[in-house]
Amino acid sequence: MELNKVPNIAEFNTDIICNDEVIPLKDAIDKKKLNCDRFSCGYKRFDDAMKKGFKGGDLVIISGVSGQGKTTVAQSLTYNFCKNNIPCLWFSYEVSLEHLHSKFTEMGINDFYQVFVPKQNTSGKLEWIKSKIRESKRKADTQVIFIDHIDFLTPSSVTNSDNQAIALKKITTELKTLAIELDVVIVTMAHLKKLEGDREPEMQDIGYSAGIFQLPDYVILIHREKNKSYKGFESENQGSTYTNNSIIKYVKNRETGELPYIKCQLINQRFIEIDDNQEPPILTKTW
Numbered sequence: 001m002e003l004n005k006v007p008n009i010a011e012f013n014t015d016i017i018c019n020d021e022v023i024p025l026k027d028a029i030d031k032k033k034l035n036c037d038r039f040s041c042g043y044k045r046f047d048d049a050m051k052k053g054f055k056g057g058d059l060v061i062i063s064g065v066s067g068q069g070k071t072t073v074a075q076s077l078t079y080n081f082c083k084n085n086i087p088c089l090w091f092s093y094e095v096s097l098e099h100l101h102s103k104f105t106e107m108g109i110n111d112f113y114q115v116f117v118p119k120q121n122t123s124g125k126l127e128w129i130k131s132k133i134r135e136s137k138r139k140a141d142t143q144v145i146f147i148d149h150i151d152f153l154t155p156s157s158v159t160n161s162d163n164q165a166i167a168l169k170k171i172t173t174e175l176k177t178l179a180i181e182l183d184v185v186i187v188t189m190a191h192l193k194k195l196e197g198d199r200e201p202e203m204q205d206i207g208y209s210a211g212i213f214q215l216p217d218y219v220i221l222i223h224r225e226k227n228k229s230y231k232g233f234e235s236e237n238q239g240s241t242y243t244n245n246s247i248i249k250y251v252k253n254r255e256t257g258e259l260p261y262i263k264c265q266l267i268n269q270r271f272i273e274i275d276d277n278q279e280p281p282i283l284t285k286t287w
C-alpha cells in the first residue's frame with residue numbers, strides 16, 4: 001500500500017471484518033440466549049437469586065477454609081444437577097477418582113449417576129481441559145464442568161516473570177472465555193487466606209483474590225457455624241468450637257446482585273438446607 005494513500009475497505013479481507021459492523025444492540029444480540037436454558041442448583045433461595053439457576057457461559061468460584069466443605073458443596077451441586085438430568089464433567093486433581101466415586105455413592109446418586117471424568121488427568125493446561133470439555137459434550141452432552149481446584153491449572157501463556165497472582169488471573173480469564181465459547185457452566189474451587197480472628201470469610205479473603213474474584217459471575221463461600229457458647233478450654237463440657245451447621249453464602253452475583261445464604265447440615269455426604277424453625281434433621285454422618 002502506498003504511503004499516504006487512504007485505504008479502501010474493499011482491499012481488506014471481508015472474512016475478518018464481516019462480524020465487526022456497527023449495528024443497533026437489539027439486532028446484534030443472540031435472541032436464543034435471552035431465553036437460554038437455566039440449570040437449577042437445587043437450593044431454591046439460590047435459584048431465585050439467579051433467575052432460576054446457572055446458564056451456559058457462567059464461571060463460578062467456590063471457596064472456604066481448608067477442610068470445611070468446598071469439594072462437598074461442589075459434589076452436592078453435582079448431585080442436584082444429575083437429579084435434574086444435567087450431566088456433569090469433573091476434573092478431580094485433589095482427590096482420587098475412587099474417593100470421588102465413593103462420596104457420590106454415599107449420596108445416593110446411583111439412580112441418576114451422570115458424572116463423567118477423564119480416565120486420567122494428564123495435564124493441568126487449559127488447552128487440554130478445553131479438549132476434554134469438547135469431548136465430553138460430544139459424548140455425553142455435559143453442561144456443568146467442575147475443576148477441583150484452580151491451583152492445579154496452567155494458563156496457555158506463561159512467562160518467567162509471572163507470579164502466582166498474575167498466573168491465577170490469566171487462568172480465571174481463560175476459564176471465563178472457555179465457559180462462553182463452549183456454552184457451559186464452569187465451577188472451580190479456590191483456597192482462602194488464613195483468617196485472623198473469629199470472623200466469617202469474605203470475598204477478599206480468597207487467596208490472590210485480586211486475580212480471582214473479578215471475572216467470575218458468582219463467588220460462593222462455605223464456612224462452619226461457630227458455637228456461640230464455646231469459650232475455649234475452660235470446661236470439658238462446653239462442646240465443640242463448631243456446631244453441626246454450615247453456612248453457604250453468595251458474596252458475588254453478577255446476575256441480580258442478590259447475595260443470599262443458606263444454613264445446611266451434612267447428611268449422607270451432601271449438604272441439605274435446614275430451617276432454623278424446624279426440627280434438625282437426623283445426622284447420618286457428622287464432621
